[in-house]
Amino acid sequence: MAFCCGSAVVPVTSQTGWRFFRHKAAACPGQESPRHLITKTVVARAAAALGLDVTTEARLYDGAATADVLIRHRSWKVVVEVQLSRIPLAEIEGRQKRYEAAGLRCAWLVGYDVSGHRSRQDLPLFRLVCPDAAGVVPDVIIADADGHNRRVGLADFTTMLLSGQVRFREPLAHAGHPVMASRAFECWRCHREIDLLVALVNVPEHSIFSPRGILPARDLPKVPEIMAQYRTALPTLLAAAPSLTTIRPPPAGKEAGGARAHCPWCDAPISLARHSSSITHTPRWNRYWTLSGEAWSPADATAAQWICLGMPHRPDDATTLPPRAP
Incomplete structure (x- = not known):
């Protein structure tokens, strides 16, 4: 019996192993906060x-x-x-x-x-x-x-x-089409400004390599199908974004550090290990390109979501809650 209201209770064990009692029937008025x-x-x-x-x-x-x-x-x-x-x-x-x-x-x-x-x-x-x-x-x-x-x-x-x-x-129609996300960076060797490729977004989700559809650039070689798309698109991508670094597999014996970026001007290798936090902080990303070299915006987010139609919207790809009254 609950001390707050006298209602019947049942023992419960949460998924984390925490044991507690829950009201068996109606919610307890005494446990509602202001x-x-x-x-x-x-x-x-x-x-x-x-x-x-x-x-x-x-x-x-x-x-x-x-x-x-x-x-x-x-x-x-x-x-x-x-x-x-x-x-x-x-x-x-x-x-x-x-x-x-x-x-x-x-x-x-x-x-x-x-x-x-x-x-x-x-x-x-x-x-x-x-x-x-x-x-x-x-x-x-x-x-x-x-x-x-x-x-x-x-x-x-x-x-x-x-x-x-x-x-x-x-998700919008282009979901699944990889997008390059970069940060402004200065090459350690030639000191020129470059766009350091740190992640690919819009990629198929993978519980290990690309949670939430975000693949760190240093893990790109670990996903062969995405790596193949990247290599095929590289000439077009670099023609449209010449300041963007290229990604190459790590040299033998240094696989633990993941793939490296390379300066587009002097080819200096740049470790991406210390930039891993960038993949979860999108405000740190500066520029985006599709594999065809077109500019992309975070507003083009492909994740499914609930939206409020207080402004222009796309009624053709939305489902209402609740159903409209007849």
């Missing part, structure tokens, strides 16, 4: 302002679970869950499947970065930015139609979500 209550209330009021039927702390599955906010339209039902305390992604996915089995769509507002999560259509999950000051309504991070992350007020986000302005966009 921030959780504020977030839930703002969502409910924004939904009600659209003329939708709203129930907070809605009992589901014959009382076996409670939804933070249940929103009903004559042709659809949506649950909005507010999750501020950290739980594993697997638990969110499990609860999402139970909602789906009950014929409910669910959107998640989470107050932390969920480890292992990537945007997908069957799990609408949005990041809350919770201010330190008590009583302040959090914002929501959502990409605009150009793929740039923006902060949107929670009430406005809820209105857009429920009116079909938040959509899921699949």
